[in-house]
Amino acid sequence: MESNNLEASLADQHDILRSRLNREGLRLTGPRKKILDLFVMTPDGEHLSAEDIHYQVTTKGGKISYSTIYRALHMMVDLGIMREVELAEERKYYELKTSLAKQHHHLVCVQCGEVHEFEDHRVTKASRQETLEHGFLLRDCQFTVYGICQTCQLSAL
Amino acid sequence: MESNNLEASLADQHDILRSRLNREGLRLTGPRKKILDLFVMTPDGEHLSAEDIHYQVTTKGGKISYSTIYRALHMMVDLGIMREVELAEERKYYELKTSLAKQHHHLVCVQCGEVHEFEDHRVTKASRQETLEHGFLLRDCQFTVYGICQTCQLSAL
DNA sequence: CAACTGTTGAAAGCTATTTCTAATAAGCAA
DNA sequence: TTGCTTATTAGAAATAGCTTTCAACAGTTG
Numbered sequence: 001m002e003s004n005n006l007e008a009s010l011a012d013q014h015d016i017l018r019s020r021l022n023r024e025g026l027r028l029t030g031p032r033k034k035i036l037d038l039f040v041m042t043p044d045g046e047h048l049s050a051e052d053i054h055y056q057v058t059t060k061g062g063k064i065s066y067s068t069i070y071r072a073l074h075m076m077v078d079l080g081i082m083r084e085v086e087l088a089e090e091r092k093y094y095e096l097k098t099s100l101a102k103q104h105h106h107l108v109c110v111q112c113g114e115v116h117e118f119e120d121h122r123v124t125k126a127s128r129q130e131t132l133e134h135g136f137l138l139r140d141c142q143f144t145v146y147g148i149c150q151t152c153q154l155s156a157l
Numbered sequence: 158m159e160s161n162n163l164e165a166s167l168a169d170q171h172d173i174l175r176s177r178l179n180r181e182g183l184r185l186t187g188p189r190k191k192i193l194d195l196f197v198m199t200p201d202g203e204h205l206s207a208e209d210i211h212y213q214v215t216t217k218g219g220k221i222s223y224s225t226i227y228r229a230l231h232m233m234v235d236l237g238i239m240r241e242v243e244l245a246e247e248r249k250y251y252e253l254k255t256s257l258a259k260q261h262h263h264l265v266c267v268q269c270g271e272v273h274e275f276e277d278h279r280v281t282k283a284s285r286q287e288t289l290e291h292g293f294l295l296r297d298c299q300f301t302v303y304g305i306c307q308t309c310q311l312s313a314l
Numbered sequence: 315c316a317a318c319t320g321t322t323g324a325a326a327g328c329t330a331t332t333t334c335t336a337a338t339a340a341g342c343a344a
Numbered sequence: 345t346t347g348c349t350t351a352t353t354a355g356a357a358a359t360a361g362c363t364t365t366c367a368a369c370a371g372t373t374g
Contacts, residue, residue: 122279127302136304143300145284147293222323
């Protein structure tokens, strides 16, 4: 029953993405389904890098190339389905865009990489105000706070 | 007279950086002076990438290697003299940290790359509050708003 | 000014991402 | 269903930004 619900919801997501893609002359393929599934099943507050995706697919016995992963990610970012976030220096992370209204931001530990998500109305307001004042059309904004978490502070002693 | 003042202020900057470096067993060298000078002479709201620095030095007839540029930039970031900012996808940009109190943020046009700097007390507050709530030690925060500037909006018609 | 040790440039290396291409497979129409 | 059209795939090679290595060099200090 559990798994039926899950499967149903994944199938729904597939249909949504398929029609979105087809409208643009694009196609929903096996690899794209797998990638979408991973994001749908990823808990809030976690993000996936291209490497994460490759690892998750291959350890499940699947097979996927990095070029496919990157192409799918870019495509979904272009369609406005995903967001690229800069959490660590070395690589890019991706997350599904849920609601445009619910912007969230990140608090990152620069030592261990732990990430907290948070919402802050003031930040959202500031981005609206700033784009308005300069006549910009708001596309996205990223607010990332870098610090050292308690655990790392203690272990540094 | 103009140039005397400029030279004087550059020499002052050199002395400040020299003593700061020597305190840590580091040295103020020719290439480091050149790099610092570029940042001092760069107007507010502009940022330099490693490539920019290389270009500026070499077109003035100078010579500098990328390894030296990157080493100098990292050193100054570690010393807290500079800040690394993520303005574009492909490369990192650097700016001098002026006053720690005066945090500023960036509004970037995703089409033409135009950058505006702005301050916003609410954002600063939000970063303090968030780190406090999670027991983090605040290191830095970056708030970057992405949009499309008026010029690009008009030229898209 | 000599010794000590940090710094430099050039080249090699690294790694995330992108490009290229022949083979494959969605989506569409009959 | 079947076949056609064309987007998409895997895999390899290429790219790009950045880092490391190391022998020669040059600030600093006494």
